[in-house]
Amino acid sequence: MKGYSRKAAVAAYKERKVEAGIYAIRCTSSDQVWVGSAPDLATIQNRIWFTLRQGSDPHRSLQEAWITHGSDAFSFEIVEKMDDQDDPIYIRHSALKKQHAEWVVKLSGIRI
Numbered sequence: 404m405k406g407y408s409r410k411a412a413v414a415a416y417k418e419r420k421v422e423a424g425i426y427a428i429r430c431t432s433s434d435q436v437w438v439g440s441a442p443d444l445a446t447i448q449n450r451i452w453f454t455l456r457q458g459s460d461p462h463r464s465l466q467e468a469w470i471t472h473g474s475d476a477f478s479f480e481i482v483e484k485m486d487d488q489d490d491p492i493y494i495r496h497s498a499l500k501k502q503h504a505e506w507v508v509k510l511s512g513i514r515i
């Protein structure tokens with residue numbers, strides 16, 4: 404990218420709406436579900452898939468299942484988007500943490 408187009412792209416990225424929420428990673432081969440939360444749902448799947456491909460994901464059971472079953476056995480889904488993005492960060496974080504715990508129970512999942 405050259406000068407202006409790069410600046411425009413950076414400005415657009417900074418202005419985008421960030422959505423926090425809860426996501427689930429499912430392994431179709433083993434019927435396991437990992438449930439996580441993220442302050443920015445738009446970027447979390449890419450980050451997790453990258454760490455799994457590199458063999459460096461901090462969640463051992465997820466990494467072992469990835470190695471055993473391969474990437475084609477996994478799917479990513481957003482299970483809930485959080486509202487009230489204008490709340491202070493500590494309130495948003497607290498609500499996200501509460502919802503994360505509830506979704507782990509609902510999906511009988513593994514917390515990540």
